[in-house]
Amino acid sequence: MAEKRMTVAQRYQKRTPMGEIWYRLRKNKGAMIGLVVVIIMLLTALLVDAFLDYDVQVCGYNVLERLQGPSAKHPFGTDDMGRDLFYRVVYGTKYSMLIGVSAVLFSLVFGLPYGAICGYFGGKVDLFLMRLMDILSAIPSLLLGIVVVAVLGPSITNLVIAIGIAQIPAVTNITRASVMTVRNSDYVESSRCMGLSRLSIITNHILPNCLSPILVRVTLGVANAIVSASGLSFLGLGVPVPSPEWGALLSAGRGFIRGYSYMTLFPGLAIMITVLALNLLGDGLRDALDPKLRR
Amino acid sequence: MSDVILDVKNLKKYFKTSRGLLHAVDNVSFTLERGKTLGVVGESGCGKSTTGRAILRLIEPTSGEVWFEGTDLTTLSERDMRMKRRELQMIFQDPYASLDPRRTVKQAIEEPLKYNKIITDKYDRDDRTVELMHTVGLAERLINTYPHELDGGRLQRIGIARALALNPKLIVCDEPVSALDVSIQAQILNLLEELQEKMGLTYIFITHDLAVVNHFADEIAVMYLGQIIEKAEAEELFDNPMHPYTQALLSAIPVTQTDDRPQRIILKGEISSPIDPPDACRFAPRCIYATDECRASDPAFREMSPGHFVACHRCRQVGKGANEA
Amino acid sequence: MNQESLLEIEHLTVRFEVDGDVIRAVNDVSLSVSEGRTLGLVGESGAGKTTTALAALHLIQQPPGIIEEQSRIRVCGKDILNMNQRELSRTRGADISMIFQDPMTSLNPVFTVADQIAESIYAHVDCTKKEAYERALNMLEIVGIPRDRASEYPHQFSGGMKQRVVIAIALACNPKVLIADEPTTALDVTIQAQVIDLMKTLKQKYRTGMILITHDLGIVADICDDVAVMYAGRIIEQGTLREVFNHTLHPYTEGLFNSLPDIKNRKAKLIPIPGLMPDPSNLPEGCAFAPRCRYATEECRKTLPVLQPFEGTHQTACLAYSRPGEDFVLERNRAK
Numbered sequence: 008m009a010e011k012r013m014t015v016a017q018r019y020q021k022r023t024p025m026g027e028i029w030y031r032l033r034k035n036k037g038a039m040i041g042l043v044v045v046i047i048m049l050l051t052a053l054l055v056d057a058f059l060d061y062d063v064q065v066c067g068y069n070v071l072e073r074l075q076g077p078s079a080k081h082p083f084g085t086d087d088m089g090r091d092l093f094y095r096v097v098y099g100t101k102y103s104m105l106i107g108v109s110a111v112l113f114s115l116v117f118g119l120p121y122g123a124i125c126g127y128f129g130g131k132v133d134l135f136l137m138r139l140m141d142i143l144s145a146i147p148s149l150l151l152g153i154v155v156v157a158v159l160g161p162s163i164t165n166l167v168i169a170i171g172i173a174q175i176p177a178v179t180n181i182t183r184a185s186v187m188t189v190r191n192s193d194y195v196e197s198s199r200c201m202g203l204s205r206l207s208i209i210t211n212h213i214l215p216n217c218l219s220p221i222l223v224r225v226t227l228g229v230a231n232a233i234v235s236a237s238g239l240s241f242l243g244l245g246v247p248v249p250s251p252e253w254g255a256l257l258s259a260g261r262g263f264i265r266g267y268s269y270m271t272l273f274p275g276l277a278i279m280i281t282v283l284a285l286n287l288l289g290d291g292l293r294d295a296l297d298p299k300l301r302r
Numbered sequence: 303m304s305d306v307i308l309d310v311k312n313l314k315k316y317f318k319t320s321r322g323l324l325h326a327v328d329n330v331s332f333t334l335e336r337g338k339t340l341g342v343v344g345e346s347g348c349g350k351s352t353t354g355r356a357i358l359r360l361i362e363p364t365s366g367e368v369w370f371e372g373t374d375l376t377t378l379s380e381r382d383m384r385m386k387r388r389e390l391q392m393i394f395q396d397p398y399a400s401l402d403p404r405r406t407v408k409q410a411i412e413e414p415l416k417y418n419k420i421i422t423d424k425y426d427r428d429d430r431t432v433e434l435m436h437t438v439g440l441a442e443r444l445i446n447t448y449p450h451e452l453d454g455g456r457l458q459r460i461g462i463a464r465a466l467a468l469n470p471k472l473i474v475c476d477e478p479v480s481a482l483d484v485s486i487q488a489q490i491l492n493l494l495e496e497l498q499e500k501m502g503l504t505y506i507f508i509t510h511d512l513a514v515v516n517h518f519a520d521e522i523a524v525m526y527l528g529q530i531i532e533k534a535e536a537e538e539l540f541d542n543p544m545h546p547y548t549q550a551l552l553s554a555i556p557v558t559q560t561d562d563r564p565q566r567i568i569l570k571g572e573i574s575s576p577i578d579p580p581d582a583c584r585f586a587p588r589c590i591y592a593t594d595e596c597r598a599s600d601p602a603f604r605e606m607s608p609g610h611f612v613a614c615h616r617c618r619q620v621g622k623g624a625n626e627a
Numbered sequence: 628m629n630q631e632s633l634l635e636i637e638h639l640t641v642r643f644e645v646d647g648d649v650i651r652a653v654n655d656v657s658l659s660v661s662e663g664r665t666l667g668l669v670g671e672s673g674a675g676k677t678t679t680a681l682a683a684l685h686l687i688q689q690p691p692g693i694i695e696e697q698s699r700i701r702v703c704g705k706d707i708l709n710m711n712q713r714e715l716s717r718t719r720g721a722d723i724s725m726i727f728q729d730p731m732t733s734l735n736p737v738f739t740v741a742d743q744i745a746e747s748i749y750a751h752v753d754c755t756k757k758e759a760y761e762r763a764l765n766m767l768e769i770v771g772i773p774r775d776r777a778s779e780y781p782h783q784f785s786g787g788m789k790q791r792v793v794i795a796i797a798l799a800c801n802p803k804v805l806i807a808d809e810p811t812t813a814l815d816v817t818i819q820a821q822v823i824d825l826m827k828t829l830k831q832k833y834r835t836g837m838i839l840i841t842h843d844l845g846i847v848a849d850i851c852d853d854v855a856v857m858y859a860g861r862i863i864e865q866g867t868l869r870e871v872f873n874h875t876l877h878p879y880t881e882g883l884f885n886s887l888p889d890i891k892n893r894k895a896k897l898i899p900i901p902g903l904m905p906d907p908s909n910l911p912e913g914c915a916f917a918p919r920c921r922y923a924t925e926e927c928r929k930t931l932p933v934l935q936p937f938e939g940t941h942q943t944a945c946l947a948y949s950r951p952g953e954d955f956v957l958e959r960n961r962a963k
Binding site: 192193194196197198199200201202203204207211212215216 | 391396
């Protein structure tokens with residue numbers, strides 16, 4: 008028999024769950040625009056070193072061409088050292104994406120298990136652990152960032168840690184809340200009734216049903232982290248000097264804002280577009296991942 | 303020669319609350335024969351659902367024994383209880399909430415088979431899933447649909463298929479039809495009846511709907527504030543209710559007759575608080591027959607006629623009163 | 628039924644347009660309620676009962692809802708569909724009022740119950756705040772809540788008590804028409820009996836015209852004078868209580884009765900209606916009940932039956948009665 012035996016389920020297969028989510032996401036215009044922008048940003052971040060020579064095109068001085076407005080040669084103009092701002096903004100994508108994604112990953116590594124433990128066990132464990140989290144969230148995130156960078160010294164790694172720590176309470180809260188809702192649902196009780204082990208229940212029901220709010224939070228978290236990173240860089244606490252991080256570019260253009268406003272305009276736009284795209288994507292994902300919203 | 307499958311003795315479940323001890327289930331005892339249906343009736347908050355869950359140890363009972371085929375379930379370790387749960391299943395009230403929204407019909411039904419490693423071969427499991435779908439009257443083509451695509455009646459069929467997957471002996475049905483429309487209700491009740499006949503299932507049927515329980519159960523236990531206050535064969539209970547609360551409940555059943563409608567007994571007030579109840583008949587504050595004795599001591603659960611148990615100090619007088627009326 | 632109608636609904640047709648789908652919720656529904664009479668609107672979830680009720684108060688969200696042009700709704704002779712916002716708020720509460728299914732969500736948790744009733748009175752009746760409050764206390768007494776509980780908040784009340792408060796609010800301004808949407812479904816049996824008893828008393832006392840929406844035929848038999856059975860957005864049978872219950876005409880109504888367990892005959896087999904109600908966004912061409920009907924013929928699947936008079940006030944929408952040369956009798960009536 009050459010014909011492969013099919014299960015009844017395969018015979019009636021319509022769309023895979025992933026396909027279904029993709030189908031719903033595709034119908035959402037805003038989310039698709041966001042997705043395209045985010046993908047472009049990520050690709051830029053990954054490939055930028057192959058196209059741009061960091062030392063020459065991004066950081067090389069050219070005093071002859073300093074402070075030129077946007078033109079065909081320099082679409083975003085040049086800064087006070089004659090560096091091409093287009094290249095610098097494009098190269099800055101790498102820092103923003105790197106910092107945004109790493110900071111969120113950092114916060115997930117700590118926040119996810121922490122929140123899951125609080126949500127699953129509840130009771131006194133939850134009470135104690137969440138009070139610790141409250142202490143952390145009581146410290147203003149900017150202050151926290153300044154302290155971390157001041158203690159550890161300014162570098163990309165330390166910036167990631169500073170922003171990551173500040174995001175932990177948010178990740179913990181959302182994980183805890185969604186684990187709690189799912190844990191108390193009838194379908195978890197029903198699976199307990201079927202004799203499923205705790206581990207199976209966690210992997211089959213609790214995690215998949217918690218994933219979507221967390222995924223949405225992650226997307227929005229990246230946007231948040233990018234803004235925070237730019238903020239800290241703007242204050243001179245972020246990426247060390249010649250690196251064209253967007254916040255640092257804003258900071259550098261600050262002194263020239265009267266005569267040469269384009270120096271702050273373009274990095275600012277870059278931050279705005281990225282954050283907007285991530286937010287659009289996050290909202291779209293939330294809708295697409297909710298099986299109850301059919302259309 | 304009665305074949306007792308379940309023997310519940312002095313089951314108690316108390317919850318600690320900030321205002322005191324909430325007596326959700328207070329000293330509930332009953333036995334149930336194989337292949338029979340026990341209807342547990344009562345209003346919301348009377349502890350009927352908690353009783354069902356405590357028997358399955360989905361909620362840990364505070365004290366008491368639950369003998370299931372010679373094993374006391376309350377003494378089992380968590381691991382052994384998990385194995386035992388295969389023989390005791392539950393059908394839930396809300397079919398929308400009791401299925402994982404992210405799992406298809408197939409995944410939901412095969413879950414117990416897969417994770418208890420009962421059928422490990424994918425194809426065999428598929429066959430069994432389809433077989434179960436046929437048993438509960440679900441069309442094969444629905445196998446990959448998600449719960450949100452289906453109506454309540456079909457979802458409840460999935461719930462039943464899940465419960466049947468492990469070939470259980472006893473099923474606790476917690477208000478299995480109260481979330482469904484009338485015409486669908488009858489479909490599900492008929493299905494449950496057929497399954498009982500075919501598979502020799504024993505049911506504990508928890509409901510607030512007396513018309514349904516009368517149709518469905520062999521024996522009926524009426525609960526009020528955590529206690530069973532009357533228990534008898536269904537026919538006996540309906541023909542000859544002895545407890546004033548049962549009488550009121552029965553008279554409140556809406557009937558579709560347009561003429562000669564039975565007179566309703568309208569109870570005063572509402573169910574009292576289950577937190578730290580006094581040592582008195584719990585129904586006394588609403589009872590028209592209540593005397594000082596009723597307010598001073600909790601009546602014992604006595605056998606008034608063969609198989610007919612009542613917890614009422616005054617049921618002899620009450621019974622007479624009702625017959626005269 | 629010769630009295631003047633307090634509420635008249637004619638050819639009410641409501642559709643909802645959601646994402647390109649057209650959901651035909653209510654199709655050509657006509658009914659009327661006169662003083663002191665109670666109409667039971669019966670049907671399963673999704674039959675269009677609640678939409679009909681909301682339309683009577685002009686409470687349908689537009690969009691997505693669209694009330695089609697031929698629809699006419701008159702409350703005490705006034706056309707409610709063409710009222711402006713001010714006229715509407717004067718009419719609602721004073722002429723027509725509604726009780727919703729869930730008493731928990733229709734009360735405001737931050738006001739005391741007496742304040743909530745007084746607010747409704749103050750808004751509609753020309754009186755001082757003090758008089759309104761005094762009337763609110765009277766209202767509470769009428770629905771059986773002692774005066775000393777008037778200054779408590781909704782969360783301090785049980786479900787049955789809350790529903791009484793909701794009824795008190797609805798009746799506070801002596802409305803001529805009251806629409807009760809499943810007023811007892813969320814309540815326990817003994818409490819349900821109390822509430823029904825209360826509604827019966829009020830109906831006799833104030834001669835309020837009432838529409839009682841329910842899926843429970845027992846409650847209908849208890850307090851209704853007239854019955855309309857809805858299926859897939861249409862009224863398929865209508866008449867007095869005795870006509871509909873004792874001389875059922877439509878196969879769907881028969882199916883509803885057969886689905887109910889009979890307390891007199893406990894071992895009688897239930898006869899469920901097979902299948903499901905059709906999706907209101909995809910109604911079949913002919914009779915909507917035909918796919919589930921055991922009497923259906925080819926013709927039923929093609930032609931849409933309209934509501935036709937049978938005997939007296941009894942009407943039904945079923946083709947079986949207009950087939951030439953055949954005297955159609957439902958199985959339920961054959962035994963008699």
